[in-house]
Amino acid sequence: MGWFTRKKEGISTSTADKKETPEGLWYKCPKCKAVITTEEHKSNLHVCAVCNHHERISASDYFELLFDSTKGTEFARGITAADPLEFKDTKNYVDRIKSVQEKTGLKDAIRVAHGKMDGDVIVIAAMDFRFIGGSMGSVVGEKIARAIDKAIELEAPLIIISKSGGARMMEAGLSLMQMAKTSAKLNQLSEAKLPYISLLTDPTTGGVTASFAMLGDVNIAEPNALIAFAGPRVVKETIGRDLPEGFQYSEFVLEHGFLDLIVDRKDLKSKMSQLLRMLKLEKAQKEEE
Amino acid sequence: MANYLPFEEPISLIEEEILKAKEIGANSGVSTSKMVKDLEKKLKTTTEDIFKNLTPWQRVQLSRHPDRPYTLDYINAITGGDFVELHGDRNVKDDKAMVGGFGTVDGQSIMFVGQQKGINTKMRQYRNFGMPNPEGYRKAMRLFRLAEKFNKPIVTFIDTPGAFPGLEAEERGQGEAIARNIYEMMNLKVPVICIIIGEGASGGALGIGVGDKVVMLENSWYSVISPENCSTILWRSWDYKEQAAEALKLTSTDMKALKIVDEVIKEPIGGAHRFKEEAFENVKKSILKNLTKLQKMDPDKRCEKRINKFCEMGVYKGK
Ligand SMILES: [Zn+2]
Numbered sequence: 334m335g336w337f338t339r340k341k342e343g344i345s346t347s348t349a350d351k352k353e354t355p356e357g358l359w360y361k362c363p364k365c366k367a368v369i370t371t372e373e374h375k376s377n378l379h380v381c382a383v384c385n386h387h388e389r390i391s392a393s394d395y396f397e398l399l400f401d402s403t404k405g406t407e408f409a410r411g412i413t414a415a416d417p418l419e420f421k422d423t424k425n426y427v428d429r430i431k432s433v434q435e436k437t438g439l440k441d442a443i444r445v446a447h448g449k450m451d452g453d454v455i456v457i458a459a460m461d462f463r464f465i466g467g468s469m470g471s472v473v474g475e476k477i478a479r480a481i482d483k484a485i486e487l488e489a490p491l492i493i494i495s496k497s498g499g500a501r502m503m504e505a506g507l508s509l510m511q512m513a514k515t516s517a518k519l520n521q522l523s524e525a526k527l528p529y530i531s532l533l534t535d536p537t538t539g540g541v542t543a544s545f546a547m548l549g550d551v552n553i554a555e556p557n558a559l560i561a562f563a564g565p566r567v568v569k570e571t572i573g574r575d576l577p578e579g580f581q582y583s584e585f586v587l588e589h590g591f592l593d594l595i596v597d598r599k600d601l602k603s604k605m606s607q608l609l610r611m612l613k614l615e616k617a618q619k620e621e622e
Numbered sequence: 623m624a625n626y627l628p629f630e631e632p633i634s635l636i637e638e639e640i641l642k643a644k645e646i647g648a649n650s651g652v653s654t655s656k657m658v659k660d661l662e663k664k665l666k667t668t669t670e671d672i673f674k675n676l677t678p679w680q681r682v683q684l685s686r687h688p689d690r691p692y693t694l695d696y697i698n699a700i701t702g703g704d705f706v707e708l709h710g711d712r713n714v715k716d717d718k719a720m721v722g723g724f725g726t727v728d729g730q731s732i733m734f735v736g737q738q739k740g741i742n743t744k745m746r747q748y749r750n751f752g753m754p755n756p757e758g759y760r761k762a763m764r765l766f767r768l769a770e771k772f773n774k775p776i777v778t779f780i781d782t783p784g785a786f787p788g789l790e791a792e793e794r795g796q797g798e799a800i801a802r803n804i805y806e807m808m809n810l811k812v813p814v815i816c817i818i819i820g821e822g823a824s825g826g827a828l829g830i831g832v833g834d835k836v837v838m839l840e841n842s843w844y845s846v847i848s849p850e851n852c853s854t855i856l857w858r859s860w861d862y863k864e865q866a867a868e869a870l871k872l873t874s875t876d877m878k879a880l881k882i883v884d885e886v887i888k889e890p891i892g893g894a895h896r897f898k899e900e901a902f903e904n905v906k907k908s909i910l911k912n913l914t915k916l917q918k919m920d921p922d923k924r925c926e927k928r929i930n931k932f933c934e935m936g937v938y939k940g941k
Contacts, residue, residue: 411940411941417880422862423857471936471938472938500825502846506845506876510935516804516808517930517933540824544804546797546801548802560797568787580789
C-alpha cells in the first residue's frame with residue numbers, strides 16, 4: 334500500500350493506516366513550524382492548533398468528518414480511466430494510472446458516497462489530491478455526473494469537495510469537456526431544485542475552478558486554501574512582478590466576492606447542516622400549504 | 623506582404639518566380655505566359671502536396687498564421703457589413719479581446735460573439751492577444767441574454783490562446799466568469815452554434831464554446847492546453863511541442879472522431895489565410911445549414927439535447 338510512503342511525507346492517511354502510526358511520531362507544521370504529536374494532530378482534524386494551518390486531507394477523511402457514524406456508502410467505485418488518446422509523454426498514461434493506483438490505493442482523483450449528515454440524507458463527492466494532483470479527466474467528470482444522478486434519485490443535497498490542480502492533460506480535449514459535462518449535470522440538479530454546496534479546499538485551480546467549484550448555490554472554502562484559475566506561478570510570470578500577500582487564498586477570494594464564507598474544518602459539518610436545514614425548512618413549509 | 627510559415631517556403635518561392643516571370647513578360651515584351659502557366663500548375667501541386675499531409679503541429683501553426691482571418695473578418699464578410707458592434711459588460715469595462723453584436727445574414731438577425739486578435743503589434747496589444755479578461759466573458763453572457771430576449775440565434779467564433787492569466791483577471795474571478803458562461807450557455811433558449819476558427823485553448827475557449835453545434839475549421843485546434851505549455855509541464859522543456867501536439871489529439875479530425883465537435887468545415891487547399899473568400903463562404907454555408915435545422919426544434923427540447931450531448935462526453939472503463 335502506497336499510503337505508507339505518503340505517510341512519511343506528512344500527507345494525510347486513511348483511518349486504518351493512522352492506527353498503525355508508531356507512538357512518539359511528531360508532526361511539524363509546515364507554516365509555523367510548531368511541533369505536536371501526530372496523535373494530537375489527528376484529533377485536531379489535521380489542523381495546526383497554533384496557526385490554524387489546514388493540512389490537505391483525503392477524500393475518505395472528509396467522508397469520516399461529514400457523514401454520521403459510518404463513512405457513508407461509496408458508489409460508482411468501478412469507474413476507472415481508459416486511455417482513448419493513447420497518450421504518451423515521458424511515460425504512458427496507462428502506466429502512470431496504474432502506478433498511482435498502486436501507490437495510493439485510489440481508483441482516481443474523486444470518490445462519491447451517499448449517507449447521512451446530522452440525520453439528513455446527503456451525497457458527497459470528494460476529490461483526492463494524491464491522484465495525479467487531483468486532476469479532472471473523464472472519471473472525475475463521470476463520477477460527479479453519477480453523484481448528481483444519485484442526489485436527484487434520493488432527493489438529497491449535493492456537496493462537492495474540490496481539491497485539484499485542474500483538468501488532466503493526458504485526456505486533453507476530453508478533460509476539457511468534463512468542465513462542460515459537470516456544468517451540464519449541475520443544470521439538471523438545479524432543475525430538480527436540490528441544493529449544491531461547493532466546498533473549495535487547498536488547492537482548487539484551473540478547470541475545476543472554472544467549472545463546478547465556482548458554481549455552488551453556496552461556495553464555502555477552508556481557511557487559507559489556494560483558489561485560482563491561473564496558478565500564482567503563471568500570474569507572476571504574466572505580470573512580471575511579485576504577487577501581493579495572500580493573493581488567491583480563501584480570504585482574498587472572499588473579499589473579492591467569489592465565496593460565501595470561510596469555515597474552519599472543525600465547523601464544516603455543523604455549518605453545512607445549518608445551511609441545508611434553512612434551505613429545507615422553506616421547502617417543508619411549501620409542502621404543508 | 624504575405625507571411626509564410628517555414629513549411630510554406632516552397633509556395634513562397636514559386637509565387638516569387640511567377641511574379642518575376644510576369645514582370646519579365648511585361649518589361650521585355652517576350653511572352654512568358656507559358657512559363658507562368660507551368661509555374662502556376664507547379665504552385666498548385668506543391669500546395670496540394672504540402673497541405674495533404676499536415677502534421678498536428680503544422681496545423682497549430684496554421685491556426686496562428688498572421689494572415690489568417692479573425693473573428694471580425696468573418697462577421698463582416700458573412701453579414702456583408704450589416705453588423706452593429708455592441709460594447710461592454712455593464713459592470714467593469716469593455717473587453718477588447720471579446721467582440722460581439724447583431725448582424726444579418728440572408729435576411730435574418732444573428733448575435734455574433736467571439737475572441738478578437740489584432741492584426742499588427744499595436745492592435746495585438748489592444749486586443750490583448752485575443753485573451754479575454756472576466757469582463758469579456760461577462761460581456762459575452764450579456765449579449766447572449768440580449769439575443770435570447772429577442773429570440774435571435776447565437777454564433778460564436780472561438781480564437782484564443784487562453785483566458786488572460788493576469789492579476790486583475792484573478793481578482794475579478796476569471797474562473798467564476800468562465801464557469802458561469804459554461805453553465806448558463808447550456809440553457810440558452812435560442813440556437814447556439816460555436817465555431818473554432820483558429821486557436822481553441824482550454825477554458826478560455828470553452829467559455830463561449832457550449833453550443834447545439836460545435837464546429838471546427840479544418841486547420842484550427844482545440845484542447846485543454848497549448849502544445850507548448852503541455853511540453854513545458856510534461857516534458858519539462860519547450861522543445862517537445864511537436865510531440866505534445868501529436869499526443870493531445872487536438873486537430874479537427876481528432877476532435878470529430880472523439881465526438882467533441884459535431885462538424886469540420888473544410889478549408890481551401892492552401893489554408894483559410896490564402897483563400898479568405900472561400901473560407902468565409904464555407905463558414906456561412908455551415909451556419910445557415912445548421913441554423914435551419916436548429917430553428918425547427920422546440921426551444922426546451924433543443925436545450926435538453928444540448929445538455930445531454932455534453933453529459934455524454936468522456937471515455938472511461940467500468941461502472
Ligand atoms: Zn502551524
